[in-house]
Amino acid sequence: MSQQVQLDEKKDIHVDKEVLLEVRNLKKYYPVHAGFFKRKVGDVKAVDDISLTLKKGETFGLVGESGCGKSTAGRTILRLTESTDGQVIFDGKDITNLSGSLLREKRQDFQMVFQDPYASLNPKMMVGHLVDEPIRNYTNKSHKQLKTEVEELLERVGLRAEDYFKYPHEFSGGQRQRIGIARALALNPKLIVADEPVSALDVSIQSQVLNLLKELQGEFDLTYLFIAHDLSVVKHMSDRIGVMYLGHMVEVGDKDAIYKEPLHPYTQALTSAIPEPDPLIKKERIILEGDVPSPQNPPTGCVFHTRCPVAMPKCKEIIPQLKEVRPNQQVACLLYDKE
Amino acid sequence: MDPVSRQLHEEPTPPNLDANRKPIKRGQSQWMIARRRLLHNVPAMISIVFLFIVTVLSLSASILTDIDPARINPMLIDAKPSAEHWLGADNAGRDIVTMLLYGGRTSLLIGFSCTAIIIFLGTLIGTVSGFYGGKVDSILMRFTDFMMNFPFLVFVIVVKTIFIDTGVLALILVIGFLGWTGAARVVRSKVMSEKENEYILSAISIGTKPSKVMLKHLLPNVMSTIIVQATLLLASMIVVETGLSFIGFGVPPDVPSWGNMLQTARNPGTLSEKWWIWIPPGLAITFTILSINFIGEGFKDAFNPKSSK
Structure with missing residues (x-):
């Protein structure tokens, strides 16, 4: 154990510049209630004490079979679900206990690409509004400015500028995932957590989306936390890999x-x-x-x-x-x- | 090298997914699709036209007839239908056609405004409760249960007895503030299932404020449920008005309403011999409610992605 601590401390020394994200002993337990009085009878330990470090510009692949807590880990790191214990240090700042508007302010820098392109886009919103929503959340740009920005983004991810006026149900899975990527890119984030971004797609489409993600990484200086269960996909994408089993790394x-x-x-x-x-x-x-x-x-x-x-x-x-x-x-x- | 990564290396990303797609056209939102489906639904469209005509006639009552609906004319008591008074007059000598027009105004006013209050409160409480869950949900839902167990009819009767002079407004407020519980529960359950969708998480992750998540993301997606609820409520609110007025605890007797007009039918003599007094308001209520229900069904089908109409 003492050896472990020393190692961590040694890493801390060159944390400042190279490391973008550091996760320390992250835990996420879901309480289980049972019986008439809904007493707590135990925990589902979805993520149990994982630590990881992401250097700027690298891709960290997180693999494991379904149900091992990969997605929960990703969501907990981005504070989309509350952690039970542990620390998340993003770009030198502890974001574990940020709340409300402070957290919202920080969210610009870390974004997520979701697993299911059919569920992760609001079916009632036009593509243009889906993609400009993150920009509108943080800036007061004029309608015209927003539109040109969104059109550029759409074209960058391989869609057409005219798709601005369409609705999600008019696109295929791969195209929807591109919309999701455009949405995550809109704020120019530093970190993108890609939660099984291609597992819902056909193999032929998978490669296109993966290559797009790779191209964007160089272009926008992105760091990826890439979650997947497909080992060859992870191998293609990642620089370093973490293997999870039953909530443990x-x-x-x-x-x-x-x-x-x-x-x-x-x-x-x-x-x-x-x-x-x-x-x-x-x-x-x-x-x-x-x-x-x-x-x-x-x-x-x-x-x-x-x-x-x-x-x-x-x-x-x-x-x-x-x-x-x-x-x-x-x-x-x-x-x-x-x- | 395994097949997947080989493919990855060989295939460059095509810049445009499909170059020879049809020329640009604005996309169709789900609302547009629903509207198109509704336009093809014959019973619903007939009902919408009918309800529109009834509403317009009621609203323009003062233009269509110059008879004062409250004027009691001893000369006309129980008058049979004639060329001058198409549907005759009631046992107080009031012209039935005029009463129908003005009565529609009251009944529809009560129906629409009660529905508006109920849907507003129900949506507000249901959405907040379903979205936040946990303690907020527990508190709001216990409050809803409490309001739900309130004996509605008794409460209305007590209020009307205490404040004898209260007019239509009091009735609207009482019904509105006691009736939202069912709507709140329906909206809450819909919100709870809808918020599990990843797009809600996605909205939070791009930094959307909770209030905006509810307004822009949740509400549009539960709107179809709310609209269907509203139409069903509108029908039942008109029935509530009629019922309360029929037993004498609704609209004050000097204000014409369809329910008040039916009140005269409590007299067996009127019921058996003077059909022109009670059949017109009865038919007006029946057809109005029927058409509202057809519209509700039409909305339900139009919003259902699985219906083929």
């Missing part, structure tokens, strides 16, 4: 390290599941037994021990902490615990 590291030499047994199982197009290459596929345990009643010790192929008796007792095992690769697993 089990491994963090550079993209190549994670894909070539995964350390955590869960990451190993995940990467072994990536399909290999070359039929001549035989891959050892690790198949995990059983189901993901309920986050309401997570296993003791290491949350993964119930499905881990190499579990040891002590895994049931000790909660492993993230430790730097190799340079730029941290893993939370007792296998790498030297004590």
